[in-house]
Amino acid sequence: MELLPPFHVATPATIAAAVAARQRQATGRFIAGGTDLMVNLRHGLGDPAALIDLRGIPELQHVTAGPDGLVIGAAVTLAELAEHPAVTSRYPAIAAAATAVGAPAHRAAGTVGGNLCLDTRCIFYNRSAWWREANGFCLKYKGDTCHVAPTGKRCHAAFSGDLAPALLVHAAEIDIAGPDGVRRQPLAALYAEDGAAHVRLAAGEFLVRVVVPADPWPAAYAKARARGAIDFPLAGVAVALRRRGSDVDGLRVALTGTNARPFLLEGTDGLLGTPVSPAWLDRLGRLVQKQVSPMRTTLLAAQYRRRVAAALAQRLAATLGGADAVGHAA
């Protein structure tokens, strides 16, 4: 692989210093664990004059659990999150999603903010510089054609972070710091369905913390991948399901790996008020298959990812819903 491009690293100790450092460097990039960005930079995907390492800022470093819920600093590593007692006991879907990222050495370095702002991935993008140049580059970087959908107008690279769906089904909010101070918004509003601009952050803005409401619904996360570790998700699904008696009283389903953004499934209200049954699971599966839009961005077929996304959603919902329908075909 190529050497890293020349850059210097800034290590601000406050949010204000980090914003100022970014404003001084038009081509600067924020970085934390670097498990994804280091690889991309060595592939010639970006040429920042400065990296601004956010891990030295105290506000980003801690997980706290209290009556108002769970507050997760953006520089908390995935390993720390996965092992935090409040997370493993009360938010098992978040712990499962954090544990599903990469392998232990990635989780020891990679952070919550990095995973939520992870670059999108595609077999035409995550390649060496000479490979991409020989292929005429692509719409996402330096080119003007998407090789996945050549007649399309936008990039179809897939968002591949595991943590986002697990946080989305818990209705998490995020604090974003920037030149105008800190603002809070739903996590779902961070993302856009465009593989080349999927994270809605202005220049100089970065994630400070994630706030997860207290009293979470029972939830779970599962992903499909070629190997049992290391790999990004071909599809990842989080389901939060609350019951009243045997009826489903609340349902949130979120997906990753299938679209340019992680997203909450729409139309789940139509599945409320009845128990989980084989017919109910069929309806859920159809809802997932209709809304995911995997493209030819991975080595495995898009149709497989569509079906496996539905199957994972059904499997998790069956378990959370108490139905004996595990393994129900998509």
Add this chain to the structure above:
Amino acid sequence: MTQAAKQVRSFRLNGRAHDVLVADNVLLLDTLREALGLTGTKRGCDGGECGACTVLIDGTPRLACLTRTQECDGHSVETIEGLAENGRMSRLQRAFHERLGTQCGYCTPGMVMTAEGLLRRNPDPTEAEIRAALAGNICRCTGYVKIIEAVEDAARGAP
């Protein structure tokens, strides 16, 4: 290509204080292998996918191909060269030898350092815990069984 400015970075390397003059864009893997001559740490996939370059940073297994030397300033770095004492292999290294946990040997330094990190944190791991800890280390020779047995042996105090 313009050259990035170099700075002195100080860290403990295998228990001894080291100062290296290095630019911010230099990877720990290159500093270890090219500047310090510690070629035990292997360059495998060179892209964070295979675990061959695993070293311990502050006792935790980390990938030297994804870590900048600048990040190690003020921290402790341990490589495979730091395990043997007075020319004698550590118990974990001996277990890999006795159990035939190494064949071509290329993944071995990364495997050993990952297992070393596990055993320091959890001296009596289950097989499942060993498998989970080694999940990021790829071996194309052994089929992993002998590696897992070696770690189990080292944890039990054998051979």
